[in-house]
Amino acid sequence: MTKERFPDSAMRTLFAAILALETEAECQAFFTDLCTMSELKSLSQRLMVAALLRQQRTYGEITEATGVSAATISRVSRAMNYGEEGYQLILDRLVGCEVEKDAEIK
Numbered sequence: 769m770t771k772e773r774f775p776d777s778a779m780r781t782l783f784a785a786i787l788a789l790e791t792e793a794e795c796q797a798f799f800t801d802l803c804t805m806s807e808l809k810s811l812s813q814r815l816m817v818a819a820l821l822r823q824q825r826t827y828g829e830i831t832e833a834t835g836v837s838a839a840t841i842s843r844v845s846r847a848m849n850y851g852e853e854g855y856q857l858i859l860d861r862l863v864g865c866e867v868e869k870d871a872e873i874k
Contacts, residue, residue, distance in 0.1 A: 817844040818855040 789795045799808060813836050820830045827841050848855050 814840065814844050815855075815858070817841055818848060819859055821845055821848060822856075822859055 785798070789798055803811070813834050816834050817830055817836055817840065820833060821841070821844060825833075827838050830836065830841050831838065844855070
């Protein structure tokens with residue numbers, strides 16, 4: 769018998785709500801209502817850090833490009849190396865999208 773990863777029904781409802789979003793506008797409206805701007809910025813920075821780590825950028829380059837701390841970069845790196853492969857999954861699906869273009873260091 770497999771142990772359920774997220775047994776909390778509120779968390780499962782949140783995941784179901786996210787999966788029910790159909791457009792970028794719906795997603796923006798939902799997350800704007802759900803999260804503070806600081807939380808949204810933090811989430812978006814983590815995704816950018818993941819994209820830059822995947823490009824094998826240094827911590828210094830990532831900090832300069834994103835403004836995040838080495839601790840945040842380390843946390844994202846640890847998740848990418850030992851986590852559930854969520855970052856890799858979404859970055860593979862976003863190939864060619866804005867996150868990759870934004871992650872290019874000029």
